[in-house]
Amino acid sequence: MALTHEHIIRLLQEKFADPQLTFEEPYGLLTVTAPAEMNLKLLQFLHDEASLQFRFLTDITAVHYPDRKGEELCVVYHLHNLKENVRLRMKIYVPVEKPDVFTATKLFAGANWMERETYDFFGINFVGHPDLRRILNVDEMDYFPMRKEYTLEDPTRTDKDDEMFGR
């Protein structure tokens, strides 16, 4: 029997029975939105449950919604059941003032670098991460470049030298 979206939704609702757990299917990809503190329980259940077996973490990333008060930052997990070839997206929202999220490194070793990258670009604080430092950007960087809080062109910039080519 193929793993259907209805089956996943039914199992999750039976297990957690939480009204804050919402489901949608944009472009046919099942998306679970959960409260931030539930992320590990959900990942663990999706990983262990015999009929679900989401055992491959494709990616962790984040989105910044500057207009959503109290839930500015969205952390997105992409999971994959390799056996049934079914994908699942999980979203949690955290406020930009306190972007604390439990780390998934205990469950997926591959989450280590993904979380470092997400921290690097969005400043998500993964609580319990063994080595949370910047991975792609220079170590001296003191801001999170992918947050939507900067003007498109900064007139006060000093590192852009227009002498040779100009704009």
Next chain:
Amino acid sequence: MPRPVQYNTNEKVKLVDMPEGYMGEGFMATSFEKVVGLARKNSLWPLPFATSCCGIEFMATMGANYDLARFGSERMGFTPRQCDMLLVAGTIAKKMAPILRQVYLQMAEPRWVIAIGACASSGGIFDSYSVLQGIDQVIPVDVYVPGCPPRPEGILDGILKLQELVENESLRRRHSEPYKQLMASYGIQ
């Protein structure tokens, strides 16, 4: 059957002109600077530092069609310690800036730098938080080659321009006060 030699005759091998000097029977006198300039100009050892598409154009420049070897840059040296001419071809991320600087520092004097393409010269289209806005922010540059990417002809032109600089460079330049000030402005001893 005698076979005439068809290669390495003087019509096929191009020689550089002799520098000005005083010549007599069995001797020739000229200035040391001219001889050194001539030698350096025609045996520049290139060190390619290619990170993106400009590097591909540079490979074409090295290939048989454009053949950089015609200008005395026969062999790429992939160690900075052997090379005279650093060719930076491509976007340099801010994270790579210290590595580029290290490569430059490992080269022995006299050393020259060509910035190939818009990215190496000014950051190019990557007006971004992660990209170095021109390599001249970390190392001094002698010749800038514009283009995105420049054609191999452009790169050859840049190298010929550099050869002019090398030929006419004073032997004392690297000990001069302005040069020391230039190095000091980049924080290089």
